[in-house]
Amino acid sequence: MLSKRVIPCLDVEHGRVVKGTRFVDLRDAGDPVALASRYDREGADELVFLDIAASVKRRRTVVDLARRVAESLSIPFCVGGGIGSVDLAAAILRAGADKIAINTAAVRRPALIGEIAGRAGSQAAVLAIDAKKRSDGGYEVVVEGGRTSTGLDAIEWARRGVAAGAGEILLTSIDRDGTRDGFDLELTARVADAVRVPVIASGGAGSASDFVELFTTTGSDAGLAASIFHSGEVVVSDLKRALAGRGVRVRPSAEAA
Amino acid sequence: MIAMVDYGVGNLASLYAALRRAGAEDVRITRSHVDILAANAVVLPGVGRFGHCASELRRLGLDVMLRAAHDRGIPLLGLCVGMQLFFDDSEEDPGTPGLGLCRGRVRRLSGDVRVPHTGWNQVRIVRPHPWLAGVRDEAYFYFVHSYSVDPIDERAIVATVEHGGAVTAAVGSPGTLGLQFHPEKSGAMGISVLRSFVRATAG
Numbered sequence: 467m468l469s470k471r472v473i474p475c476l477d478v479e480h481g482r483v484v485k486g487t488r489f490v491d492l493r494d495a496g497d498p499v500a501l502a503s504r505y506d507r508e509g510a511d512e513l514v515f516l517d518i519a520a521s522v523k524r525r526r527t528v529v530d531l532a533r534r535v536a537e538s539l540s541i542p543f544c545v546g547g548g549i550g551s552v553d554l555a556a557a558i559l560r561a562g563a564d565k566i567a568i569n570t571a572a573v574r575r576p577a578l579i580g581e582i583a584g585r586a587g588s589q590a591a592v593l594a595i596d597a598k599k600r601s602d603g604g605y606e607v608v609v610e611g612g613r614t615s616t617g618l619d620a621i622e623w624a625r626r627g628v629a630a631g632a633g634e635i636l637l638t639s640i641d642r643d644g645t646r647d648g649f650d651l652e653l654t655a656r657v658a659d660a661v662r663v664p665v666i667a668s669g670g671a672g673s674a675s676d677f678v679e680l681f682t683t684t685g686s687d688a689g690l691a692a693s694i695f696h697s698g699e700v701v702v703s704d705l706k707r708a709l710a711g712r713g714v715r716v717r718p719s720a721e722a723a
Numbered sequence: 724m725i726a727m728v729d730y731g732v733g734n735l736a737s738l739y740a741a742l743r744r745a746g747a748e749d750v751r752i753t754r755s756h757v758d759i760l761a762a763n764a765v766v767l768p769g770v771g772r773f774g775h776c777a778s779e780l781r782r783l784g785l786d787v788m789l790r791a792a793h794d795r796g797i798p799l800l801g802l803c804v805g806m807q808l809f810f811d812d813s814e815e816d817p818g819t820p821g822l823g824l825c826r827g828r829v830r831r832l833s834g835d836v837r838v839p840h841t842g843w844n845q846v847r848i849v850r851p852h853p854w855l856a857g858v859r860d861e862a863y864f865y866f867v868h869s870y871s872v873d874p875i876d877e878r879a880i881v882a883t884v885e886h887g888g889a890v891t892a893a894v895g896s897p898g899t900l901g902l903q904f905h906p907e908k909s910g911a912m913g914i915s916v917l918r919s920f921v922r923a924t925a926g
Contacts, residue, residue: 467886469844511842511843540914541865586771588869589770589868589869590771633839664841718863721911
């Protein structure tokens with residue numbers, strides 16, 4: 467049976483990891499390649515790199531990042547952040563990335579999803595959705611880090627994205643992001659029930675038990691987190707053991723070493 | 724020399740790095756007919772749509788070369804859609820034939836499961852193959868696909884994986900192996916498969 471995935475997320479800017487990490491033994495904790503290899507050894511199932519810089523040099527640095535990561539990593543990785551053209555997506559994939567996450571650009575121009583899927587396959591087209599709870603209980607799609615509302619219903623947008631060719635949904639609860647209050651289970655369950663492609667839940671992970679809850683109560687396939695892994699509060703290998711102990715099927719970290 | 728077939732499809736950078744990590748000293752990313760027939764072994768990657776992959780191979784004349792290499796007994800490793808291309812055709816693009824090296828069809832995954840089948844799943848070895856000798860039964864490998872192969876001759880199936888029923892994870896015969904999963908993305912387990920392949924086909 468398919469296992470549930472644990473996915474550390476690395477924010478990068480100009481080719482460097484932005485948030486500090488616990489790995490004092492890494493000579494260069496800001497080096498995305500060193501950090502990625504570390505998570506690989508700990509049993510991470512996949513990695514996501516989010517380029518948070520809005521730079522004219524972005525194109526070169528993000529392609530270069532993908533190339534350097536692919537040279538040393540032997541697990542899949544996804545690159546996202548400001549990718550607005552199929553040509554840039556294709557260049558990043560050619561450099562060795564497996565998937566491209568698109569967010570704001572897909573809201574502005576939904577055809578981009580199909581263009582990437584058409585060029586590289588839908589498995590490479592990940593629709594990243596940032597969702598915020600509405601006062602009526604529904605969820606709205608927001609962009610630009612949650613600052614801008616779109617009027618789109620998150621569940622409906624997920625359905626449309628899949629119909630347009632997205633092979634996976636990366637779903638972030640903007641309300642939970644950074645709170646460590648746990649994943650938004652209701653949002654995740656609604657989206658996971660609405661589409662047949664895999665759903666990666668993101669935003670709010672604070673402990674191993676949040677991942678246990680995510681996987682035992684929703685249909686999501688993967689949980690993504692950043693700061694709890696970087697700070698060392700949660701170690702991927704410990705998390706995998708905790709999940710296995712609660713009956714969640716995971717790839718044992720021992721197989722990664 | 725290991726020839727990695729470059730027909731504009733697949734994650735060539737990752738595959739190249741993984742083959743090097745697995746001990747291959749001379750890997751050539753190539754679409755040269757001469758290279759393919761001179762190689763100790765050929766790797767056929769593939770990702771995306773079956774029809775696009777098959778027609779690109781044909782456009783570059785590589786379908787003929789791959790069949791010739793196969794006829795000459797040059798070891799051949801097909802990965803993901805590269806493996807699906809061994810077969811006659813696919814439900815994904817019925818009008819575009821594959822290489823016809825193996826008899827059978829490629830079918831869409833069915834059952835009450837998520838498609839694409841994305842992530843790490845346990846592979847059950849059902850028949851020994853020398854390039855999978857180092858793989859213990861039920862080891863995890865990384866999959867990402869919406870279609871799977873259905874060989875007419877069941878004895879071609881080397882390994883299966885459970886996703887809405889038993890799905891073919893590997894097909895093979897002596898000197899040929901097709902893997903539905905991505906060894907280049909399957910961590911240490913994947914590298915060990917590539918290492919067996921590299922050793923078995925070294926010069």
